[in-house]
Amino acid sequence: MRSPTRKPWGCAFNEFVTVNAHSRSGWTNPVSGLMLLTLVGMMGCEVATKEEVATKEQAAAQEQVAIKTEVVTKGVATTPDAANKIEAEKETGTPDNAASTLTSTDDQTIVSSSIVTGLESLTVPDLRQRLADGELTAVAITRFFLDRIIAMNNLGPRLNAIIQTNPDAIAIAQELDRRFAATGPTGPLHGIPVVLKDNIDTGDAMETTAGSLALLGHRATNDAFLTARLRAAGAVILAKANMSEWANFRSNDSSSGWSSVAGQTRNPHVLDRNTCGSSSGSAVAVAAGLSPLAVGTETDGSIVCPAGINGVVGIKPTVGTVSRRGIIPISHTQDTAGPMAKTVLGAAMLLEALVGYDPRDRGARRFPTPVNFMPDTQTLDLNGTRIGVLRSFFGSGKYPGVERIFTSTIETLTDLGAEIIDPVRIDSTSTLRDAEFAVMKFEFKAGIAEYLGEHGNPNNLATLADLIAFNNANATSVMPLFGQNVFTESEAMAGLSDPAYQTALEGSALLVRRAFSEAFSEHDLDVLIAPVNAPAWKTDWVHGDRFQLSSSSLAAISGNPSVVVPAGYISSLPVNIAFIGPAFSEPVLIQVAYAFEQTTRAFQPPRFLPTLETEQ
Helix, strand or coil, X not given: CCCEEEEECCCCCCHHHHHHHHHCCCCECCCCCCECCCCCCCCCEEEEEHHHHHHHHXXXXXXXXXXXXXXXCCCCCXXXXXXXXXXXXXXXXXXXXXXXXXXXXXXXXXXCHHHCCCHHHCCHHHHHHHHHCCCCCHHHHHHHHXXXXXXXXXXXXXXXXXXXXXXXXXHHHXXXXXXXXXXXXXXXXXXXXXXXXXXXXXXXXXXXXXXXXHHCXXXXXXXXXXXXXXXXXXXXXXXXXXXXXXXXXXXXXXXXXXXXXXEECCCCCECCECCCCCCHXXXXXXXXXXXXXXEEEECCCCCHHHHXXXXXXXXXXXXXXXCCCCECCCCCCCCEEEEEECCHHHHHHHHHHHCCCCCCCCCCCCCCCCCCXXXXXXXXXXXXXXXXXXXXXXXXXXXXXXXXHHHHHHHHHHHCCCEEEEEECCCCCHHHHHXXXXXXXXXXXXXXXXXXXXXXXXXXXXCHHHHHHHHHHCHHXXXXXXXXXXXXXXXXXXXXXXXXXXXXXXXXXXXXXHHHHHHHHXXXXXXXXXXXXXXXXXXXXXXXXXXXXXXXXXXXHXXXXXXXXXXXXXXXXXXXXXXXXXXXXXXXXXXXXXXXXXXXXXXXXXXXXXXXXXXX
């Protein structure tokens, strides 16, 4: 495969993108209220291959300034010229009427949220209490976060974490305020904004694209099962988050957080660092205070890694307890959605809203008994809790800074009364990982055809083969950085009735579940702990992702839950710790994670540093 090299300013767009962008309707820019085109790239980057650079270097130098193009993130961005104008107006304090408009709903203009400030630092319980006390309204909170998205997502540090805002968000908040005045709160998330990853259906004006231009214009008729549960809980569906295109399942050379719809998501701690995993926009939205809550999805690591790299709390639930219906799939045996928040309490509140038995999900699972996910906030005592220290994971022992944080974590848990069993080994071999990947490729081919068919074959795409053909026909805009080898490998797989599929399942999921169960039984464990991540690497469009450490596979392949919490920092970059348990052990994991979080208070808000002076 050819290795791409980035040139400043400019994105290549083919005729398909231009025609579709001009024909679309319903996208309101929150800054100007104007209908904007939906184009590709991260704030104006042009990509050329290394071979092209050699022959075009002189021409590129002459044309560099002239290549600027309109670059928008759907529903929230503006052109570079307009963005620069608005930034200048903010600095001088003389914005015009159009520039001061944040969004428009039912002909009502929302102006700057200067009346309500600082909500990005409040926790979900804080927001709930202020709503209950009448100090805030759902409309005020929603307006604030829409304003915050404009200020931080496409202006300021330009995080590129949000693909589109919900044009109905203010109307939803207004209705919630009317209900509150009449009968009280609608549900446990009454008036709380939530951002959804862009592979989760919303039966509204927002699109569901999985970050791919192939699905540009695709609007689901119905809510995903989890989306409907969030609405019933009183949440305001605020926006869709940018993500790794096709959940990082198109190519082995992909850059996490990059999509052909919206470009590269940026790490709010250090902007040139990667955001990890496919739920990158969801994690950045929470870390940067664009929303108090977000939902991500994971097949292997795409909740826990972005939560760790961006320093927020993430929960990967027991697979099947959160419905996958209405989510663009990879693997029905490993996929799950899960919550992200700044605190364990916030994540637990969102998890309670998400969990629900859906008989139409082929892998649906019920909790054995009615369950309360909220931790006991009156005690941090872990006496009687047996915690195993996992030492067999990718990158174990290789990073002194991570090892220091891990050692400190063990000491903290010991001080809280936990009994530590160190080490516990559950081997993860290359053979097992190969089997897991084979399962994903089998299941993706079948699952994506099923999703497309259930949604009326959007853009006349019915199969994985159709997606591959689309990408080939539109390679300039869809594949400027990396190809689609994973797509083609998946397309080469037979159906789920093939014996090779069952062999792969037995060599991955069944094997890991058995090893996991044996380790917990042998040591009489309640919880396993392991680091989630090393410090974030620099985003690299030439070489792709540079994963240094990962402990996600055991919980991912087994389908067991994991709760990840900030534990420390290395040169301003977060490192999280994972609390992993057997199926349906979320209440135990949340209680232990809460005790750890409240004792360490490790979370730090991001500083939006441009870069680091020293390489990590």
